[in-house]
Amino acid sequence: MNTATFGALAEPHRLGMVELLREGPLSVGDIAERLAMGQPQASKHLRVLSEAGLVESQPAANKRMYKLRQEPLQEMDEWLSAFRASWEARLDRLDALLAEMQGKDGKDKQ
Amino acid sequence: MNTATFGALAEPHRLGMVELLREGPLSVGDIAERLAMGQPQASKHLRVLSEAGLVESQPAANKRMYKLRQEPLQEMDEWLSAFRASWEARLDRLDALLAEMQGKDGKDKQ
DNA sequence: CAACAATATATCCAATTGGATATATAGCTG
DNA sequence: CAGCTATATATCCAATTGGATATATTGTTG
Numbered sequence: 001m002n003t004a005t006f007g008a009l010a011e012p013h014r015l016g017m018v019e020l021l022r023e024g025p026l027s028v029g030d031i032a033e034r035l036a037m038g039q040p041q042a043s044k045h046l047r048v049l050s051e052a053g054l055v056e057s058q059p060a061a062n063k064r065m066y067k068l069r070q071e072p073l074q075e076m077d078e079w080l081s082a083f084r085a086s087w088e089a090r091l092d093r094l095d096a097l098l099a100e101m102q103g104k105d106g107k108d109k110q
Numbered sequence: 111m112n113t114a115t116f117g118a119l120a121e122p123h124r125l126g127m128v129e130l131l132r133e134g135p136l137s138v139g140d141i142a143e144r145l146a147m148g149q150p151q152a153s154k155h156l157r158v159l160s161e162a163g164l165v166e167s168q169p170a171a172n173k174r175m176y177k178l179r180q181e182p183l184q185e186m187d188e189w190l191s192a193f194r195a196s197w198e199a200r201l202d203r204l205d206a207l208l209a210e211m212q213g214k215d216g217k218d219k220q
Numbered sequence: 221c222a223a224c225a226a227t228a229t230a231t232c233c234a235a236t237t238g239g240a241t242a243t244a245t246a247g248c249t250g
Numbered sequence: 251c252a253g254c255t256a257t258a259t260a261t262c263c264a265a266t267t268g269g270a271t272a273t274a275t276t277g278t279t280g
Contacts, residue, residue, distance in 0.1 A: 007120035010113050011268080022193065028227060041269065043228055048267095062226055062277050070200075073193050080190065083132065083183050090180075121238080138257060151239065153258055158237095172247050172256055 001079040005072040008052035013037060014045045018054060018068065025067035027060075111189040115182040118162035123147060124155045128164060128178065135177035137170075 009015050016035050020026065026034070032042035046066055049055045054073075057066045119125050126145050130136065136144070142152035156176055159165045164183075167176045 001125065003120050003122050003125055006116045006125070010117035010120045012113050013268090015111065015113055015116070022196070029225095038270075039227070040229080040271080044268080047228085059277085064227065068193075070193065070197055073190060074197060076186075077190050077194065080183060080187050083178075083180065084187065086132075087180055087184060123238090139255090148240075149257070150241080150259080154238080157258085169247090172254095174257065 001075065002052075002072070004052045005054065005076060008049050008054055011045065011048075013041070014049055017042075017045060017049060017066075021055060021066060021068045025058075025065045027063040027065055029063070031066065111185065112162075112182070114162045115164065115186060118159050118164055121155065121158075123151070124159055127152075127155060127159060127176075131165060131176060131178045135168075135175045137173040137175055139173070141176065 009018065013035055017031055020031060020034055028039060028042050028046065031046070032039045035042070037045075046055060046057070050057065050066075053069055053071060055066045056069050057064050059065075119128065123145055127141055130141060130144055138149060138152050138156065141156070142149045145152070147155075156165060156167070160167065160176075163179055163181060165176045166179050167174050169175075
């Protein structure tokens, strides 16, 4: 797993950008406006996201449209899957416990 | 989604710690040794992970055992699920495209 | 090409961060 | 309790980072 992905998402404005772009491509100006930040700041953050591979841009007339790239997030998803296994094991044990309790009394007040 | 989680994982040593602790709880000394770093550095990084809620510690005799906490990673997993939807939509469209191509010719040279 | 709109880049600054080293703290053992 | 072990904390330092502002760049349009 690449720490660059985490580093890019570690900043609130950039995380907001990624969530915003989930709805579809946007121009720099639109992004800056929706996130209430200056244009140079937006460009700077978009550059970081771009270098981390989280977004890509495409010229459109005068503007520059930014859109999400899924690869880094997919990689994150795969990385997480190694942990998911252990959660599910625990949930299974919980299920088993609950199932076992079905047959007994249901007291659960504190 | 909490940026603290991403911030904590944005550092290679800390990411290594989380992956290492996936195998089970370890003491500070063990972690420092396995990751080839000094003890104070290890403690410092573990403190960051701890404040982000990614690990918790428990005294054991002379030592202090650190273990993973699953909540932040689960939260990350849930956050990712919003993106997973769109990947799967794309894969579905790809499936449809491939299915459609089955009946036609398979020319795909450039 | 002049004027304008959208964006990128340069610069300055304060704050944060990671590494290294030294030291303090806490538990254990004879 | 003295000495040891394991860990946390304090301090210094160089590097990085995010915000703000000014300026450069690029495309558009009359």
